[in-house]
Every structure is written in C-alpha cells, then in structure tokens.
Amino acid sequence: MVLDQPTLLIVSGLVIVLCGISFITNTAMRRNDASGRLWSISYIAGMLTALSFLVWSVSPYLWWVLAIGNTAYVISIGAIWSGSRVFNGRSSYIWVVLAGGGVVALLTGLEGPDGGIWTGSTGLFIGIAVFAGLGGAEAMRARMRRNLNARIISLCLWIVCGFYVLRSSIFVTMGPDSSIFTTYFGSQITTIITIVLVLLGTISMSILQAERSGARALGDVTVGVHSVVGVLSAASFMQQWADWVERASFNGDRLAMIAMDVDNLPQMNTAFGRTFGDTAIRSVAQIVRHYSPTTSLLGHTGAGRFVIVVVTANANEAERLAIRLQTALVDEPIDPQQSLRATASFGVVDTDAFGYSLPALRRALDDATLTARDEGGNRIVVGRVAAAG
Numbered sequence: 001m002v003l004d005q006p007t008l009l010i011v012s013g014l015v016i017v018l019c020g021i022s023f024i025t026n027t028a029m030r031r032n033d034a035s036g037r038l039w040s041i042s043y044i045a046g047m048l049t050a051l052s053f054l055v056w057s058v059s060p061y062l063w064w065v066l067a068i069g070n071t072a073y074v075i076s077i078g079a080i081w082s083g084s085r086v087f088n089g090r091s092s093y094i095w096v097v098l099a100g101g102g103v104v105a106l107l108t109g110l111e112g113p114d115g116g117i118w119t120g121s122t123g124l125f126i127g128i129a130v131f132a133g134l135g136g137a138e139a140m141r142a143r144m145r146r147n148l149n150a151r152i153i154s155l156c157l158w159i160v161c162g163f164y165v166l167r168s169s170i171f172v173t174m175g176p177d178s179s180i181f182t183t184y185f186g187s188q189i190t191t192i193i194t195i196v197l198v199l200l201g202t203i204s205m206s207i208l209q210a211e212r213s214g215a216r217a218l219g220d221v222t223v224g225v226h227s228v229v230g231v232l233s234a235a236s237f238m239q240q241w242a243d244w245v246e247r248a249s250f251n252g253d254r255l256a257m258i259a260m261d262v263d264n265l266p267q268m269n270t271a272f273g274r275t276f277g278d279t280a281i282r283s284v285a286q287i288v289r290h291y292s293p294t295t296s297l298l299g300h301t302g303a304g305r306f307v308i309v310v311v312t313a314n315a316n317e318a319e320r321l322a323i324r325l326q327t328a329l330v331d332e333p334i335d336p337q338q339s340l341r342a343t344a345s346f347g348v349v350d351t352d353a354f355g356y357s358l359p360a361l362r363r364a365l366d367d368a369t370l371t372a373r374d375e376g377g378n379r380i381v382v383g384r385v386a387a388a389g
Helices: 005-030 034-058 066-088 094-118 119-137 148-174 179-183 186-215 235-250 265-274 272-292 315-329 358-376
Strands: 255-262 297-302 306-309 344-350 380-382
Touching: 005 034, 005 186, 034 066, 034 186, 066 094, 066 119, 066 148, 094 119, 119 148, 148 179, 148 186, 186 358, 235 255, 235 297, 235 306, 235 358, 255 272, 255 315, 255 358, 265 272, 272 297, 272 306, 272 315, 306 315, 315 344, 315 380, 358 380
Parallel strands: 344 380
Antiparallel strands: 255 306, 255 344, 297 306
16 A cells, blocks of 8 residues: 555654644653653644644645744754753753754745745755754763663664755755655655654653653652752752852862762662652661761752762862762661662762862763763762863
8 A cells, every 4th residue: 555645744743743742741740840841842843843744735835834844843853952951951952943943944935935845945954964963962961871761762863863864965966856865765755754753752752751750759849948858959959059169169169069879769669669769768868968067068959869069178088978978878778677778879079170160060970970870880980070182
C-alpha cells in the first residue's frame, strides 16, 4: 500500500497531537517545572507545524501558512534544546530559539509564494539541523548524560541533525527535483522518519520527566525558607550562596564548596519504596547538619544533592570535610536493623582555583560531582583548573 502525501500528513499530525497531549498532561500532573514547560512548548509548536502543513496541503494558495509551519518547526526543535539546558541547570537561551524562528519566518516571507511547496525550505532545513545538533549535544552533558533515556533523546536528535544536514545539502546543490532528493529526502520519507522519532522521543522524554519527578519530590517540599529535611531550600540557598560569594570577594576570603550527591537514589526508590528513599535523604541531611562547621551554609538543591559553602583557611580543609562526611555515611546506617548505608559522590571546588564568579563555581562543582559519579560513586573529586596548552 502506497500512502499519498496528504494521508501521511494526517497520520503524522495525529501522532504529534496525541504524543503532545500525553506529554503535556503528564508534565502538568507530575511536575510542571521549567524544563517540562519548555518541552511542552516544543510539542505545542509541533502541533502547530502539523496543522499548518495539513492546511497548506488542502489549500496550496495559502502560502503564508508555510511561514507559520516553518517557524513553528524550528521553535519545536529548538525548545527541546532549551529544555535540555534547563534540565542540566543552565540558562534556557529560549531567546536564541525564538530568534531562529524569526529568521526562518523572515526568509519564508521574503521568498513568498513563488517557492511552492519548498517555500522557505533552505532556512528551515538549516535551522532544524542546527538546533537538533545543539539538542543532541546538550542531552549528553551534565545531569542528562548519565540517564539512558536522555541518551535515546540525544540519538534521535543526532539522527535528525544528520538527516537535515544531508537534506539541506542535496536541496541546495541538486535541487528538490533531483532523483536523489526525491528518493531519499523527499516529503514522504521525511514524514515517516518524523513519526518514528517523535514516538521514540516522546516515550524517552516522558520517562525522563517521571524519573526526575520521583527522585526530586522530597527536595521540593519546603517549610518557610528551609527544605523539609532541615537545611535551606534551593531558592533560599542560591540567594545566600550568591551573597556569600560577593562578600567573600570583597573581603578576600577563601570560599570552598562541597556538593554531596546521594548515589543511586532512583534505584533506592524502586527497590525499597519511596519511603525508604525519603528516609535516606533525611538521614544524609542530618549527617550534613551534624558534621559540617557551625558557620557553614547548607542547602538542599534537589535530587538528593546537598551543597555546603564554608570559609576555609587552606586549600585542603574542604577536602578533609568531604572525607569526614563520607566516613560519617559509613558509620551511620539509614536503617540500623538492615545495616543499609547510603553513599555519595562528592565534588569540591574553591575560589582560589575558580575565582568569585558564581556561574563558574557552579559549573566547576557540577563537573567535579559528575566526574565522581561517573567513576562509580562514593568518591571525592577536587575540581582543578585545566592547564593551558
């Protein structure tokens, strides 16, 4: 059976709409966070794209509908990259996505109705390739890198990137009427690939959001300015952290930061239940409170992660504190009856190495903690500035 283009567009549109409704609903029900909202924007833009192309297939004289569809298509892919950045704790750069969509809209408008079905396609193909490549790279960074579903999302985006790099190259050099383009990069094969990747990406993205929601539930509960586990909540801690860095810079104090990321928290929740996972976080929080200096700043930034900011007299003091906390985890079991103990991955950085820029300190701390986790967990990694050359 051979499906014509309008039929494929209808099928593709239905798949995108159903996947979009499912993802948006689940995101709203589980955890409507910033990354989830940006990914939801991606699906909304995808629905608008499908609707626009379907309308054009029925009424080809409405060429301006292609401008809407092309713009929404680029924003849809770009919003995946933007949401992935937020998931990794980075700025969304959504303005870059909107600017990219605006450029595609302008190029499509300048070309006008003369381009027919391919109006604005050059800008569209390049925009999709660029944002898909950025999204694929971002999904292999920081927090997302250690998650299997994020790797699947990355694979899907790299496939899209590679396909559209080739598609745009053939389109520009040989034209849309060439046999190679129509056979391997035409609308029908592109629509089929889109359907497969949308289904695969939606499943992976939904699982990724569900896992994140489950792992971070306790960290989101606050009592005043504190997390429910007894240290500063993420929002309050970030304000205090910025203030400490600014004052330390003015006074020339050495600040050290220790990130403590509880190992295998999602696996704990799966194997022993959410109650056990919450108990583990509370137990670790008590260890952080009891073994950290009285004058230190303590925060629970979510996902079983605690950050300690302390003024130190020398470069080794923070590492000794991390060793002290690591030893305390061994000495104090979560469940004394079963002798179950938590472990954690530690990252340690200080202002001597990375200066007094809070974004630079956060990146260095995340990188050190991720390195400790990638090396198997239950390790302490001290952040070092890479040697020049």
